[in-house]
Amino acid sequence: MRAMPVRPSLRVVICVAVFMAVLAGAGGAIAQSPSSTQDASPTPRPGADVGRAEDQVMLAGTVTVPRGQSVGEVVVFHGRAIVAGVVVGDVVVLDGPVAISGQVGGSVVAMNGPIRLASTASVAGDVLGAQTVRLEPGALVGGDVRDDVAFTPRGTLAALGALLGAVAIAVSTLLLLLFVLGLAPRALDRVATAARTAPFASLGWGVLVAIAWPVVAVAAAASILGLPLGLAVLLGSGLVALVGYALAVYAVGRLIVQAPRGRAGAVLAGWGASAAIGVVPFLNVLVWVFGSMFGLGAAVVATWRARAGTPSRGRHRAGLAPAPVTTAASATPPPTSVAASHEPAEGDDLPSETYPATSDD
Numbered sequence: 288m289r290a291m292p293v294r295p296s297l298r299v300v301i302c303v304a305v306f307m308a309v310l311a312g313a314g315g316a317i318a319q320s321p322s323s324t325q326d327a328s329p330t331p332r333p334g335a336d337v338g339r340a341e342d343q344v345m346l347a348g349t350v351t352v353p354r355g356q357s358v359g360e361v362v363v364f365h366g367r368a369i370v371a372g373v374v375v376g377d378v379v380v381l382d383g384p385v386a387i388s389g390q391v392g393g394s395v396v397a398m399n400g401p402i403r404l405a406s407t408a409s410v411a412g413d414v415l416g417a418q419t420v421r422l423e424p425g426a427l428v429g430g431d432v433r434d435d436v437a438f439t440p441r442g443t444l445a446a447l448g449a450l451l452g453a454v455a456i457a458v459s460t461l462l463l464l465l466f467v468l469g470l471a472p473r474a475l476d477r478v479a480t481a482a483r484t485a486p487f488a489s490l491g492w493g494v495l496v497a498i499a500w501p502v503v504a505v506a507a508a509a510s511i512l513g514l515p516l517g518l519a520v521l522l523g524s525g526l527v528a529l530v531g532y533a534l535a536v537y538a539v540g541r542l543i544v545q546a547p548r549g550r551a552g553a554v555l556a557g558w559g560a561s562a563a564i565g566v567v568p569f570l571n572v573l574v575w576v577f578g579s580m581f582g583l584g585a586a587v588v589a590t591w592r593a594r595a596g597t598p599s600r601g602r603h604r605a606g607l608a609p610a611p612v613t614t615a616a617s618a619t620p621p622p623t624s625v626a627a628s629h630e631p632a633e634g635d636d637l638p639s640e641t642y643p644a645t646s647d648d
Contacts, residue, residue, distance in 0.1 A: 482538035493584030534582030
Protein backbone atom coordinates (compact mmCIF):
# COMPACT_ATOMS: atom_id res chain seq x y z
CA MET A 288 0.00 0.00 0.00
CA ARG A 289 1.35 3.38 -0.94
CA ALA A 290 2.12 5.69 1.96
CA MET A 291 -0.08 8.72 2.31
CA PRO A 292 1.58 12.08 1.52
CA VAL A 293 2.93 13.78 4.61
CA ARG A 294 2.76 17.53 5.03
CA PRO A 295 5.92 19.54 5.81
CA SER A 296 4.49 20.71 9.11
CA LEU A 297 4.29 17.08 10.25
CA ARG A 298 8.00 16.70 9.61
CA VAL A 299 8.71 19.62 11.90
CA VAL A 300 6.62 18.03 14.65
CA ILE A 301 8.54 14.77 14.24
CA CYS A 302 11.88 16.55 14.54
CA VAL A 303 10.87 18.48 17.65
CA ALA A 304 9.46 15.38 19.29
CA VAL A 305 12.59 13.35 18.59
CA PHE A 306 14.82 16.14 19.86
CA MET A 307 12.88 16.44 23.14
CA ALA A 308 13.06 12.67 23.54
CA VAL A 309 16.81 12.75 23.04
CA LEU A 310 17.30 15.50 25.65
CA ALA A 311 15.01 13.88 28.21
CA GLY A 312 16.03 10.25 27.74
CA ALA A 313 19.56 9.92 26.48
CA GLY A 314 20.92 13.38 27.14
CA GLY A 315 22.82 13.27 23.84
CA ALA A 316 22.15 10.74 21.13
CA ILE A 317 24.86 9.50 18.82
CA ALA A 318 23.88 7.47 15.80
CA GLN A 319 25.20 3.95 15.95
CA SER A 320 26.36 1.93 13.02
CA PRO A 321 23.51 -0.22 11.74
CA SER A 322 25.87 -3.16 11.32
CA SER A 323 26.38 -3.33 15.12
CA THR A 324 22.70 -3.70 15.90
CA GLN A 325 21.24 -5.47 12.87
CA ASP A 326 22.05 -8.88 11.45
CA ALA A 327 22.88 -9.05 7.80
CA SER A 328 19.74 -10.17 6.01
CA PRO A 329 18.05 -9.69 2.69
CA THR A 330 16.70 -6.21 2.14
CA PRO A 331 13.18 -6.04 3.57
CA ARG A 332 10.51 -4.31 1.62
CA PRO A 333 9.39 -0.81 2.71
CA GLY A 334 6.53 -0.97 5.15
CA ALA A 335 8.05 -3.71 7.28
CA ASP A 336 7.59 -3.77 11.03
CA VAL A 337 9.06 -0.52 12.39
CA GLY A 338 9.61 -2.07 15.81
CA ARG A 339 12.35 -4.33 14.41
CA ALA A 340 14.36 -1.43 12.96
CA GLU A 341 16.30 0.97 15.14
CA ASP A 342 15.94 4.70 14.68
CA GLN A 343 19.01 6.74 13.78
CA VAL A 344 19.29 10.18 15.39
CA MET A 345 22.32 12.41 14.85
CA LEU A 346 22.81 15.81 16.46
CA ALA A 347 25.85 16.66 14.33
CA GLY A 348 27.45 14.37 11.78
CA THR A 349 26.52 11.91 9.05
CA VAL A 350 24.07 9.02 9.17
CA THR A 351 24.91 6.31 6.65
CA VAL A 352 22.61 3.37 5.95
CA PRO A 353 24.68 0.89 3.90
CA ARG A 354 23.25 -1.43 1.33
CA GLY A 355 21.67 -4.52 2.82
CA GLN A 356 20.80 -2.86 6.13
CA SER A 357 17.51 -1.43 7.37
CA VAL A 358 16.70 1.19 9.99
CA GLY A 359 13.57 2.90 11.30
CA GLU A 360 13.54 6.71 11.26
CA VAL A 361 16.54 8.83 10.26
CA VAL A 362 16.78 12.30 11.81
CA VAL A 363 19.84 14.54 11.44
CA PHE A 364 19.93 17.99 13.04
CA HIS A 365 23.20 19.17 11.49
CA GLY A 366 24.98 17.03 8.95
CA ARG A 367 23.91 14.75 6.12
CA ALA A 368 22.02 11.52 5.46
CA ILE A 369 23.24 8.89 2.96
CA VAL A 370 20.82 6.01 2.39
CA ALA A 371 21.90 3.04 0.28
CA GLY A 372 19.91 0.48 2.23
CA VAL A 373 16.35 0.59 3.56
CA VAL A 374 14.72 3.20 5.80
CA VAL A 375 11.35 1.99 7.02
CA GLY A 376 10.22 5.42 8.18
CA ASP A 377 11.13 8.98 7.19
CA VAL A 378 14.42 10.68 6.45
CA VAL A 379 14.52 14.20 7.92
CA VAL A 380 17.57 16.49 7.84
CA LEU A 381 17.25 19.94 9.39
CA ASP A 382 20.53 21.35 8.12
CA GLY A 383 22.39 19.47 5.43
CA PRO A 384 22.03 17.45 2.20
CA VAL A 385 20.31 14.11 1.60
CA ALA A 386 21.43 11.40 -0.85
CA ILE A 387 19.14 8.43 -1.50
CA SER A 388 20.12 5.42 -3.57
CA GLY A 389 18.14 2.82 -1.60
CA GLN A 390 14.56 2.56 -0.39
CA VAL A 391 12.59 4.85 1.93
CA GLY A 392 9.20 3.77 3.23
CA GLY A 393 8.18 7.25 4.33
CA SER A 394 9.06 10.73 3.14
CA VAL A 395 12.35 12.52 2.55
CA VAL A 396 12.63 16.06 3.94
CA ALA A 397 15.61 18.44 3.83
CA MET A 398 14.84 21.72 5.55
CA ASN A 399 18.08 23.42 4.60
CA GLY A 400 19.94 21.48 1.95
CA PRO A 401 19.64 19.76 -1.44
CA ILE A 402 18.20 16.31 -2.10
CA ARG A 403 19.55 13.84 -4.67
CA LEU A 404 17.78 10.64 -5.65
CA ALA A 405 19.84 8.14 -7.64
CA SER A 406 18.39 5.97 -10.40
CA THR A 407 18.00 3.10 -7.91
CA ALA A 408 16.17 5.20 -5.30
CA SER A 409 12.61 4.42 -4.26
CA VAL A 410 10.62 6.71 -1.96
CA ALA A 411 7.08 5.77 -0.97
CA GLY A 412 6.17 9.19 0.41
CA ASP A 413 6.95 12.80 -0.48
CA VAL A 414 10.27 14.38 -1.36
CA LEU A 415 10.36 17.92 0.03
CA GLY A 416 13.38 20.19 0.02
CA ALA A 417 14.08 23.81 0.84
CA GLN A 418 16.68 23.83 -1.94
CA THR A 419 17.06 21.85 -5.16
CA VAL A 420 15.67 18.34 -5.54
CA ARG A 421 17.39 16.30 -8.26
CA LEU A 422 15.93 13.02 -9.50
CA GLU A 423 18.00 10.83 -11.81
CA PRO A 424 16.19 8.80 -14.48
CA GLY A 425 14.74 5.66 -12.93
CA ALA A 426 14.11 7.09 -9.45
CA LEU A 427 10.67 6.24 -8.09
CA VAL A 428 8.62 8.58 -5.86
CA GLY A 429 5.17 7.66 -4.63
CA GLY A 430 4.22 11.11 -3.38
CA ASP A 431 4.87 14.71 -4.31
CA VAL A 432 8.22 16.10 -5.33
CA ARG A 433 8.71 19.76 -4.43
CA ASP A 434 11.69 22.00 -4.04
CA ASP A 435 11.98 25.52 -2.60
CA VAL A 436 9.55 24.55 0.18
CA ALA A 437 9.05 27.20 2.89
CA PHE A 438 9.65 25.39 6.17
CA THR A 439 10.03 28.70 8.06
CA PRO A 440 7.61 31.65 8.18
CA ARG A 441 7.87 34.03 5.27
CA GLY A 442 5.97 37.03 3.98
CA THR A 443 5.35 39.73 6.53
CA LEU A 444 7.23 37.91 9.30
CA ALA A 445 10.26 37.45 7.08
CA ALA A 446 10.17 41.12 6.10
CA LEU A 447 10.13 42.09 9.76
CA GLY A 448 12.74 39.51 10.71
CA ALA A 449 15.54 42.06 10.82
CA LEU A 450 13.50 44.27 13.14
CA LEU A 451 12.26 41.59 15.51
CA GLY A 452 15.32 41.85 17.73
CA ALA A 453 15.04 45.62 18.04
CA VAL A 454 11.30 45.44 18.69
CA ALA A 455 11.74 42.74 21.32
CA ILE A 456 14.42 44.72 23.18
CA ALA A 457 12.37 47.93 22.98
CA VAL A 458 9.24 46.28 24.39
CA SER A 459 11.18 44.49 27.13
CA THR A 460 12.94 47.73 28.08
CA LEU A 461 9.66 49.62 28.35
CA LEU A 462 8.04 46.93 30.49
CA LEU A 463 11.07 46.80 32.78
CA LEU A 464 11.17 50.59 33.13
CA LEU A 465 7.49 50.72 34.03
CA PHE A 466 8.01 47.99 36.61
CA VAL A 467 10.97 49.77 38.24
CA LEU A 468 9.13 53.09 38.05
CA GLY A 469 6.29 51.66 40.08
CA LEU A 470 8.59 49.80 42.47
CA ALA A 471 11.43 52.26 43.16
CA PRO A 472 10.96 55.64 41.47
CA ARG A 473 13.47 57.45 43.69
CA ALA A 474 16.11 54.88 42.87
CA LEU A 475 15.69 55.74 39.20
CA ASP A 476 16.29 59.40 39.99
CA ARG A 477 19.41 58.55 41.99
CA VAL A 478 20.81 56.55 39.09
CA ALA A 479 19.98 59.34 36.64
CA THR A 480 21.72 61.86 38.91
CA ALA A 481 24.79 59.65 39.18
CA ALA A 482 24.90 59.24 35.41
CA ARG A 483 24.67 62.99 34.90
CA THR A 484 27.16 64.07 37.57
CA ALA A 485 29.69 61.22 37.22
CA PRO A 486 29.56 59.93 33.63
CA PHE A 487 33.16 58.73 33.43
CA ALA A 488 33.00 56.97 36.78
CA SER A 489 29.75 55.32 35.70
CA LEU A 490 31.28 54.06 32.46
CA GLY A 491 34.39 52.84 34.26
CA TRP A 492 32.42 50.93 36.85
CA GLY A 493 30.22 49.50 34.11
CA VAL A 494 33.20 48.15 32.18
CA LEU A 495 34.58 46.67 35.39
CA VAL A 496 31.27 44.95 36.16
CA ALA A 497 31.03 43.60 32.60
CA ILE A 498 34.51 42.08 32.91
CA ALA A 499 34.15 40.78 36.45
CA TRP A 500 30.69 39.25 35.99
CA PRO A 501 31.68 36.27 33.79
CA VAL A 502 34.95 35.82 35.66
CA VAL A 503 33.12 35.48 38.97
CA ALA A 504 30.57 33.14 37.40
CA VAL A 505 33.21 30.82 35.93
CA ALA A 506 35.25 30.86 39.13
CA ALA A 507 32.18 29.97 41.19
CA ALA A 508 31.14 27.22 38.77
CA ALA A 509 34.62 25.67 38.93
CA SER A 510 33.88 24.34 42.41
CA ILE A 511 31.11 21.94 43.33
CA LEU A 512 29.86 24.10 46.20
CA GLY A 513 29.77 27.22 44.05
CA LEU A 514 28.30 25.56 40.96
CA PRO A 515 24.68 26.64 41.64
CA LEU A 516 25.82 30.23 42.18
CA GLY A 517 27.96 30.20 39.05
CA LEU A 518 25.12 28.86 36.91
CA ALA A 519 22.68 31.38 38.39
CA VAL A 520 25.06 34.23 37.63
CA LEU A 521 25.57 33.05 34.06
CA LEU A 522 21.87 32.55 33.45
CA GLY A 523 21.10 35.97 34.92
CA SER A 524 23.56 37.81 32.70
CA GLY A 525 20.91 38.70 30.14
CA LEU A 526 18.56 40.13 32.77
CA VAL A 527 21.35 42.15 34.37
CA ALA A 528 22.36 43.57 30.98
CA LEU A 529 18.74 44.51 30.26
CA VAL A 530 18.43 46.23 33.65
CA GLY A 531 21.58 48.23 32.95
CA TYR A 532 20.29 49.27 29.54
CA ALA A 533 16.93 50.31 31.01
CA LEU A 534 18.68 52.48 33.62
CA ALA A 535 20.74 54.15 30.90
CA VAL A 536 17.57 54.79 28.91
CA TYR A 537 15.97 56.49 31.91
CA ALA A 538 19.10 58.60 32.47
CA VAL A 539 18.87 59.83 28.89
CA GLY A 540 15.18 60.52 29.37
CA ARG A 541 15.93 62.58 32.47
CA LEU A 542 18.27 64.74 30.40
CA ILE A 543 15.42 65.39 27.98
CA VAL A 544 12.63 65.76 30.54
CA GLN A 545 14.29 67.30 33.57
CA ALA A 546 12.94 67.63 37.09
CA PRO A 547 10.54 68.76 38.46
CA ARG A 548 8.63 67.36 35.50
CA GLY A 549 7.22 63.87 35.92
CA ARG A 550 9.18 60.65 35.75
CA ALA A 551 6.74 59.06 33.30
CA GLY A 552 7.62 61.68 30.71
CA ALA A 553 11.32 60.91 31.21
CA VAL A 554 10.64 57.20 30.72
CA LEU A 555 8.77 57.77 27.48
CA ALA A 556 11.33 60.27 26.18
CA GLY A 557 14.29 58.00 26.84
CA TRP A 558 12.48 54.94 25.54
CA GLY A 559 11.47 56.72 22.34
CA ALA A 560 15.06 57.78 21.67
CA SER A 561 16.40 54.27 22.34
CA ALA A 562 13.71 52.66 20.17
CA ALA A 563 14.58 54.96 17.27
CA ILE A 564 18.26 54.08 17.54
CA GLY A 565 17.41 50.40 17.90
CA VAL A 566 16.31 50.10 14.28
CA VAL A 567 19.68 51.31 12.95
CA PRO A 568 21.94 48.32 12.18
CA PHE A 569 25.34 48.13 13.89
CA LEU A 570 24.66 51.35 15.79
CA ASN A 571 21.98 49.62 17.83
CA VAL A 572 24.42 46.92 18.94
CA LEU A 573 26.91 49.54 20.13
CA VAL A 574 24.16 51.39 22.00
CA TRP A 575 22.90 48.19 23.62
CA VAL A 576 26.36 47.11 24.77
CA PHE A 577 27.69 50.43 26.02
CA GLY A 578 24.28 51.47 27.35
CA SER A 579 24.10 48.33 29.49
CA MET A 580 27.57 48.93 30.91
CA PHE A 581 26.90 52.61 31.52
CA GLY A 582 23.61 51.92 33.29
CA LEU A 583 25.18 49.28 35.54
CA GLY A 584 28.04 51.63 36.38
CA ALA A 585 25.61 54.45 37.21
CA ALA A 586 23.76 52.07 39.52
CA VAL A 587 27.05 51.24 41.27
CA VAL A 588 27.86 54.95 41.72
CA ALA A 589 24.34 55.70 42.99
CA THR A 590 24.58 52.84 45.47
CA TRP A 591 27.96 54.09 46.65
CA ARG A 592 26.55 57.56 47.20
CA ALA A 593 23.49 56.34 49.05
CA ARG A 594 25.26 53.91 51.40
CA ALA A 595 25.29 56.50 54.22
CA GLY A 596 21.63 57.36 53.70
CA THR A 597 22.31 61.01 52.84
CA PRO A 598 24.56 62.52 50.17
CA SER A 599 27.91 63.80 51.31
CA ARG A 600 31.32 64.51 49.92
CA GLY A 601 33.49 61.57 49.13
CA ARG A 602 34.53 59.25 46.39
CA HIS A 603 32.17 59.29 43.42
CA ARG A 604 29.75 61.54 45.33
CA ALA A 605 28.27 64.79 44.31
CA GLY A 606 30.16 67.62 46.06
CA LEU A 607 28.35 69.87 48.47
CA ALA A 608 29.23 73.40 49.46
CA PRO A 609 30.90 73.52 52.89
CA ALA A 610 28.63 74.55 55.71
CA PRO A 611 29.23 78.12 56.96
CA VAL A 612 31.39 78.23 60.07
CA THR A 613 29.93 80.19 62.95
CA THR A 614 32.47 82.19 64.91
CA ALA A 615 32.25 84.54 67.86
CA ALA A 616 32.61 87.53 65.61
CA SER A 617 29.87 86.35 63.29
CA ALA A 618 27.67 85.49 66.22
CA THR A 619 27.85 89.09 67.45
CA PRO A 620 24.85 90.99 66.17
CA PRO A 621 25.72 93.78 63.79
CA PRO A 622 25.90 97.25 65.35
CA THR A 623 22.83 99.30 65.03
CA SER A 624 22.80 103.01 64.60
CA VAL A 625 21.72 104.88 67.65
CA ALA A 626 19.38 107.61 66.72
CA ALA A 627 18.49 110.44 68.93
CA SER A 628 15.55 109.68 71.06
CA HIS A 629 12.59 111.41 69.63
CA GLU A 630 9.17 111.33 71.11
CA PRO A 631 6.56 111.87 68.51
CA ALA A 632 4.58 114.89 69.09
CA GLU A 633 0.91 114.99 68.97
CA GLY A 634 -0.31 115.17 65.45
CA ASP A 635 2.72 113.38 63.96
CA ASP A 636 1.78 110.54 61.66
CA LEU A 637 2.76 107.11 63.02
CA PRO A 638 4.21 104.63 60.52
CA SER A 639 1.84 101.88 59.50
CA GLU A 640 2.84 98.30 60.45
CA THR A 641 2.74 95.53 57.89
CA TYR A 642 2.22 91.80 58.53
CA PRO A 643 2.98 88.82 56.37
CA ALA A 644 0.05 87.34 54.53
CA THR A 645 -1.22 84.01 55.78
CA SER A 646 -3.66 81.51 54.51
CA ASP A 647 -6.30 82.85 56.83
CA ASP A 648 -6.22 86.35 55.28
